[in-house]
Amino acid sequence: MMLLTRRAALALPAALAAPATLRAQAAPVRVAVLALLTGPGAALGVQLRDGFALGMKHLDNKLGGRPVEVQVLDDELRPEVAVQKVRTAIERDKVDFVVGVVFSNILGAIARPVTESRTFLISTNAGPSNIAGRGCNPFLFCTSYNNDQVHAVMGQAAQDLGHRRAFVLVPNYQAGRDAVAGFKSRFKGEILEEGYVPLNQMDFSGELAKIAAAKPDCLFTFMPGGLGVSLVRQYRQAGLQNIPFLSTFTVDEATLPAQQDAAVGFYSASTWAPNMDNAQNRRFVSGFEAAYGMVPASYAAHAYDTAFLLDGALKKTGGNTENKDALRAALNAADFASVRGKFRFGANQFPVQDLWLCQVAKRPDGKFQTEAMRKVLADDIDPWAAECRMR
DSSP states (O other): OHHHHHHHHHHHHHHHHHHHHHHHHHSOEEEEEEEOOSSTTHHHHHHHHHHHHHHHHHTTTEETTEEEEEEEEEOTTOHHHHHHHHHHHHHTTOOSEEEEOSSHHHHHHHHHHHHHTTOEEEESSOOOHHHHTTTOOTTEEESSOOHHHHHHHHHHHHHHTTOOEEEEEEESSHHHHHHHHHHHHHOOSEEEEEEEEOTTOOOOHHHHHHHHHHOOSEEEEEOOTHHHHHHHHHHHHTTOTTSOEEEESSSSTTTHHHHGGGGTTOEEEESOOTTOOSHHHHHHHHHHHHHHSSOOOHHHHHHHHHHHHHHHHHHHTTTOOSOHHHHHHHHHHTOSOBTTBOOEEOTTSSEEEEEEEEEEEEOTTSOEEEEEEEEEEEEEOOTTGGGOOOO
């Protein structure tokens, strides 16, 4: 009798451990989605938020078989607000992942507090050079691009189109400076002027006068959100449309509903476009339009991909989010179907992917979208990856 009792006692911890593990994996995965939802750039954050929400809907609100709780946070384009909100989400709400971020200055502010807590941060849009390079971190992934990459597409496109004299106009913050660096990395012609404007500027009359006087072969600009809406309208009103408008994150599906005909024919560069012909993208685009009544932008596409990235990773770990090394390896495997087709991570946990020259078109149904015209860079590794020394 004593022997049976001792065996039962020895077995008791294991018997209790198994239900505890099952209980942990039945608990919801907690995700904080950080997006800009107020002010002139809110259209970008709304696309990001809705793209992730659609991904969760298509995954039956589960990741790796576990139910999911999603909380949406508005960063208000204020770094101190973003830091406070993500700290609360991590410390009080015990989120497993922080995903999102439209603007690079917000990502720069939250990167350290999130990763130092050993919480995985997945940027679905912002991709500043410092984080892609020496600031790379095992707890930080990016599902969009390094900022330089998309701008480099436009530099190469300008070169291919035979332009030799360019006027450059960007906002005065990290992503704007990255845009100039990316464009210049491929464009070998003359830069007539580099114009830097405040991130909240809406009147471009002074800059447009300079462009008209300089008579460049093309304009290269990066003006996200409300800045892009204002610039495109004023550019067309000023009669400058004969100077080719080459842009990144200026004419896209987040801004086209406000720009409309003023943007038709203008160029953009992207990792993705709504007309890409693969099964995952068709499901995404049709589902997004049905759910939200608008054409999705890259902000939504990258966020949608992120939901499937997380699902694929948690399937590999059996739903376990506690083993950080295993979860990181599973995320790195990028075992999911992307709306872009091919997708993999490089050594700095930024994408290695194709990048495209796109052009704004008006669809037969009256809606506006960017359409992929030709692949400019194939399997592109961002220029900062070599500086990453992952700890």
